[in-house]
Amino acid sequence: MTDHTTLTRRAPRPATRQPRALRALVQGLCLSLLVSTTAPAWAQFKQSPNVTPRIPGARNLSTELKIEGMQTTADYILAVVNQEPITHTEVEKRVARITDTAPAGARLPPPEELRKQVLDALIDEKVQISYAKTIGMDIPDAEVDGAIENIAAQNQMTLVDLRARMQADGLDFQRYRNSLREQLLLQRLREREVSSRIQISDDDLNAFMKEDPAAHSEVALNVAHILIAVPEKATQVQVAALLTKAQGIQERAAQGANFAQLAKEFSADTSTRDQGGALGLREASRLPELFVATAAKLKVGQVAPVVRSNAGFHIIKLIERENSAQATYTQQRARHILLRTNPQQPVSEQIDRMREIRKQIVGGQTSFAQMARQYSEDGSGARGGDLGWAAPGQFVPEFEKALTALQPGQISEPVVSRYGVHLIQLLERREVQLNEQQKREAAKQVLRERRFEPTYEEWARELRAAAYIEMRDAP
Incomplete structure (x- = not known):
C-alpha cells in the first residue's frame, strides 16, 4: 500500500502564504470569481474614491458553472489576436458575469472602463493560449474530465445533475468543457513560465531579511x-x-x-x-x-x-x-479516508460510497478510525486514517481547502482530489515555533510572492509585443 504522504502531501513549505492575484486587472476572471484562495473582487477595492478600482485576476481554477448563456441577436469582432477573434458578445458575457457575481454595494469601474479592462484581459488570454499551443502545451482529455467531475462534486452534484442544470440554463456542455480546458492551460502556463523566471539567491534573501524586516514578518x-x-x-x-x-x-x-x-x-x-x-x-x-x-x-x-x-x-x-515575527505558524492534525478512482470506479460512484460511510460515522454506528482501517485505500488506513501534524501548504489544494474550513472534530463532505475521494476529519490545531530555517523559508516565500506579479506583467508584455493584434472599431 502506498504511503499517504505520496497521495495527499506536497513538499513541506512551512508558513506558506496564498499567492498574489496575477494582475490588478480583469485578467482571467473566468479563473477567479469562486475560488477561495483569492480575495473576492469587491474586497480589493480599497482605493480612494477618485481612483477607478480594477478587478484582480487569479491563478486558480474556477468552480463556477455558468460561464455562457447570455443571449444575443447581433455580434461583431472587436479584436483579432494571432488570427483568433474576440467578439463583442465575449466581452459582454464576461462583463455580465462580473456584474452578476459582485455583491450589492460593490464598487465596480464605470461600464465603459470595465469593458475596456475585460477586452484587455481577453487579449492577454488569447495571446497566452496561442503561445501555449506554439510550445506544444496541452491539457489531456482525462484531466479535463477529472476537473469537471471535481467541479460537480464541489457543487454537490453528479455529472448527470451538472449536465441537466446546464441544459436548463441554456448552456452548451461542449463549450463549457472547452472553456475549462483553456482555464487549466492558462493556469499551468502561467505557473510554469513565471515561476521559472523568479530566482532568489541567498544574498537576495539576506538583504530582504535585513533591510525589510517588517515585510517578511507581516x-x-x-x-x-x-x-x-x-x-x-x-x-x-x-x-x-x-x-x-x-x-x-x-x-x-x-x-x-x-x-x-x-x-x-x-x-x-x-x-x-x-x-x-x-x-x-x-x-x-x-x-x-x-x-x-x-x-x-x-x-x-x-x-x-x-x-x-x-x-x-x-x-x-x-x-x-x-506572523513570522512571532515565530509561530499553525499546524493541523487530521485523518482521512481515501477511495481511489479509476475507469472501473468513477468519481460519482466513489462519492456515493463515501457519503454512505460518512452517514454511518455521523450517525454513531461506527467510528472514523474503524471505517478508515476498513475502507481507506491509503497507507494511513492502518493508523485509522491519522495523517499526523501538518504545516500549511503540505496537502494538495482541494484537501487543504476543505481541512481549513473545519473545526476540531468536524467531518467534511466528500472531497475530490487528483488522488480520489477523501473524507476528512480535523482532530486539532496548534501554534508551533518556527526555527531559523523555517523563518528563512517564510521570508523567501514572501519575497517570491512580491516578485510574482511584476514578473508576470513583464512576461505578459513580452508575449503581447510579439503577437499580432488588430483592434477593430464597433460598427
Missing part, C-alpha cells in the same frame, strides 16, 4: 465571512430586518454551528460562498481594512459581532493567524 490572516447584502436604496425597516437576520446567524456561528455551512446557505458573496466564506491565508495588507480591524480582536476560531460595510452586514470568523 501578519497573515485567514478569515471567513458571511455577507448579508443590504440593497443600496434599502429603507430603515429593511436594514433593521437584515441586521436582525445577520445577528441571528452570528449567534449560531458563535455557539459552534458549522460556519462553512452557514456561509453556503446565507452569504451573498458568491466569490467565497462555495468555500465556506474563507478568503484563504493572505497578508493583512491584501485584505479589506474592515476585516483586518475585526480579526485583530479575535482569537483563532472566534466569531466577531456583526460589522457593517458599504456592501452590507458581515459575520467574520478568524480561521488562522500567522
Whole structure:
C-alpha cells in the first residue's frame, strides 16, 4: 500500500502564504470569481474614491458553472489576436458575469472602463493560449474530465445533475468543457513560465531579511465571512430586518454551528460562498481594512459581532493567524479516508460510497478510525486514517481547502482530489515555533510572492509585443 504522504502531501513549505492575484486587472476572471484562495473582487477595492478600482485576476481554477448563456441577436469582432477573434458578445458575457457575481454595494469601474479592462484581459488570454499551443502545451482529455467531475462534486452534484442544470440554463456542455480546458492551460502556463523566471539567491534573501524586516514578518490572516447584502436604496425597516437576520446567524456561528455551512446557505458573496466564506491565508495588507480591524480582536476560531460595510452586514470568523515575527505558524492534525478512482470506479460512484460511510460515522454506528482501517485505500488506513501534524501548504489544494474550513472534530463532505475521494476529519490545531530555517523559508516565500506579479506583467508584455493584434472599431 502506498504511503499517504505520496497521495495527499506536497513538499513541506512551512508558513506558506496564498499567492498574489496575477494582475490588478480583469485578467482571467473566468479563473477567479469562486475560488477561495483569492480575495473576492469587491474586497480589493480599497482605493480612494477618485481612483477607478480594477478587478484582480487569479491563478486558480474556477468552480463556477455558468460561464455562457447570455443571449444575443447581433455580434461583431472587436479584436483579432494571432488570427483568433474576440467578439463583442465575449466581452459582454464576461462583463455580465462580473456584474452578476459582485455583491450589492460593490464598487465596480464605470461600464465603459470595465469593458475596456475585460477586452484587455481577453487579449492577454488569447495571446497566452496561442503561445501555449506554439510550445506544444496541452491539457489531456482525462484531466479535463477529472476537473469537471471535481467541479460537480464541489457543487454537490453528479455529472448527470451538472449536465441537466446546464441544459436548463441554456448552456452548451461542449463549450463549457472547452472553456475549462483553456482555464487549466492558462493556469499551468502561467505557473510554469513565471515561476521559472523568479530566482532568489541567498544574498537576495539576506538583504530582504535585513533591510525589510517588517515585510517578511507581516501578519497573515485567514478569515471567513458571511455577507448579508443590504440593497443600496434599502429603507430603515429593511436594514433593521437584515441586521436582525445577520445577528441571528452570528449567534449560531458563535455557539459552534458549522460556519462553512452557514456561509453556503446565507452569504451573498458568491466569490467565497462555495468555500465556506474563507478568503484563504493572505497578508493583512491584501485584505479589506474592515476585516483586518475585526480579526485583530479575535482569537483563532472566534466569531466577531456583526460589522457593517458599504456592501452590507458581515459575520467574520478568524480561521488562522500567522506572523513570522512571532515565530509561530499553525499546524493541523487530521485523518482521512481515501477511495481511489479509476475507469472501473468513477468519481460519482466513489462519492456515493463515501457519503454512505460518512452517514454511518455521523450517525454513531461506527467510528472514523474503524471505517478508515476498513475502507481507506491509503497507507494511513492502518493508523485509522491519522495523517499526523501538518504545516500549511503540505496537502494538495482541494484537501487543504476543505481541512481549513473545519473545526476540531468536524467531518467534511466528500472531497475530490487528483488522488480520489477523501473524507476528512480535523482532530486539532496548534501554534508551533518556527526555527531559523523555517523563518528563512517564510521570508523567501514572501519575497517570491512580491516578485510574482511584476514578473508576470513583464512576461505578459513580452508575449503581447510579439503577437499580432488588430483592434477593430464597433460598427
